[in-house]
Amino acid sequence: MFGTVVVGVGIAGRVRIRDLVNPLPSTASEKMIPKGFVSRRTLEDQQGLKQISLDDALAREDIHAAIICTENSYHEDCIRKFLEAGKHVCVEYPMALSLDVAHDLWDLADEKGKVLHVEHIELLTADYKQLKKDIQGKELINGTLHFTGGPLPPSFRFISFSGIARLTWLVDLFGELTLTSAHLVEEKDKNYIKLNASFHTTENQPLTWIEERGPGLSRCKNINFHFTSDTMTCLPDAPREFVGVFMQDFIIFSQKLQGQVRQEALQGEKRRILHCLELAEKIQQLCEKTTGSRM
Numbered sequence: 275m276f277g278t279v280v281v282g283v284g285i286a287g288r289v290r291i292r293d294l295v296n297p298l299p300s301t302a303s304e305k306m307i308p309k310g311f312v313s314r315r316t317l318e319d320q321q322g323l324k325q326i327s328l329d330d331a332l333a334r335e336d337i338h339a340a341i342i343c344t345e346n347s348y349h350e351d352c353i354r355k356f357l358e359a360g361k362h363v364c365v366e367y368p369m370a371l372s373l374d375v376a377h378d379l380w381d382l383a384d385e386k387g388k389v390l391h392v393e394h395i396e397l398l399t400a401d402y403k404q405l406k407k408d409i410q411g412k413e414l415i416n417g418t419l420h421f422t423g424g425p426l427p428p429s430f431r432f433i434s435f436s437g438i439a440r441l442t443w444l445v446d447l448f449g450e451l452t453l454t455s456a457h458l459v460e461e462k463d464k465n466y467i468k469l470n471a472s473f474h475t476t477e478n479q480p481l482t483w484i485e486e487r488g489p490g491l492s493r494c495k496n497i498n499f500h501f502t503s504d505t506m507t508c509l510p511d512a513p514r515e516f517v518g519v520f521m522q523d524f525i526i527f528s529q530k531l532q533g534q535v536r537q538e539a540l541q542g543e544k545r546r547i548l549h550c551l552e553l554a555e556k557i558q559q560l561c562e563k564t565t566g567s568r569m
């Protein structure tokens with residue numbers, strides 16, 4: 275049994291509390307025992323769960339794992355504290371805001387012999403699983419993934435990190451990428467931002483990622499993938515799965531704690547996460563170079 279706390283009570287944190295309090299019967303998630311939640315604010319009970327202090331969460335011996343759902347700017351500090359206290363960690367993406375920090379945190383997890391799991395629910399949606407199946411075996415000529423969404427607060431940090439889910443899609447679909455260019459358009463007074471990043475696949479085929487955020491833009495992903503066989507211009511519309519994406523991720527985390535995930539799978543996942551963070555960092559550096567300012 276693994277005593278577990280949720281840290282950070284925003285949209286993701288509330289969903290995590292829901293899943294922790296209602297594990298899916300006959301899955302590894304049943305071994306996770308809710309012990310409370312941690313927040314910088316003083317909050318009333320959440321879905322029957324009590325608030326506890328960060329210090330208590332770190333010190334208590336009946337707490338073995340933390341699910342970190344704070345804004346991106348707090349991930350590093352939170353992960354470090356829980357790993358140092360000898361707890362397993364599940365963190366919402368992006369795990370860190372630089373490649374160095376990410377390496378450092380994995381090293382700390384290894385040193386402590388604890389699981390460091392990074393949520394990537396974008397790979398668990400029914401639509402994505404269908405897309406991956408549909409693309410299998412096709413030869414890419416070129417492609418674009420264009421995301422739009424509402425503005426994020428500054429604590430979600432640079433757009434290539436807050437939007438790492440789109441990068442993760444491209445890498446999971448087409449393999450490791452090489453960045454060829456990155457360009458940022460920002461209209462701060464309008465709360466509008468647009469990133470345009472270009473890559474080559476290992477086969478030298480071009481891919482473009484556009485991440486656009488501004489008031490009135492609804493969450494949407496547009497694809498335009500040209501293959502030698504055909505062209506895909508919309509996402510497949512797969513029926514919703516019975517088990518929600520955050521619950522699927524919670525089960526994977528629980529399986530990792532129980533030693534039920536193979537080493538090769540863990541290593542592959544870590545390699546993908548680090549590769550995406552490396553690309554995100556290179557995009558940030560290139561954008562800062564071209565605008566000449568830190569963002």
Ligand SMILES: NC(=O)C1=CN([C@@H]2O[C@H](COP(=O)(O)OP(=O)(O)OC[C@H]3O[C@@H](n4cnc5c(N)ncnc54)[C@H](O)[C@@H]3O)[C@@H](O)[C@H]2O)C=CC1
Binds near residue numbers: 283313315366368395
């Ligand atoms: N919402 C989602 O569907 C997903 C979120 N994530 C990740 O989860 C993390 C958290 O994202 P969200 O929960 O969506 O963000 P959010 O803005 O709802 O919550 C983020 C943090 O803000 C704090 N917070 C919220 N309202 C506050 C207030 N009025 N005063 C002080 N603190 C407040 C919460 O305690 C929480 O720690 C991010 O790293 C994000 O990238 C990842 C995948 C999906």
Ligand SMILES: C=CC1=C(C)/C(=C/c2[nH]c(/C=C3N=C(/C=C4\NC(=O)C(C)=C4C=C)C(C)=C\3CCC(=O)O)c(CCC(=O)O)c2C)NC1=O
Binds near residue numbers: 423493
């Ligand atoms: C309605 C308002 C709404 C908000 C404010 C929201 C926030 C939100 N959703 C995210 C990802 C995500 N959010 C979802 C899904 C959901 N997330 C949800 O809050 C709900 C209700 C679903 C619906 C099932 C998924 C699958 C991702 C992963 C990235 C993606 O594929 O878009 C992220 C992480 C950063 C990012 O990838 O953009 C944020 C901040 N999502 C929303 O849908």
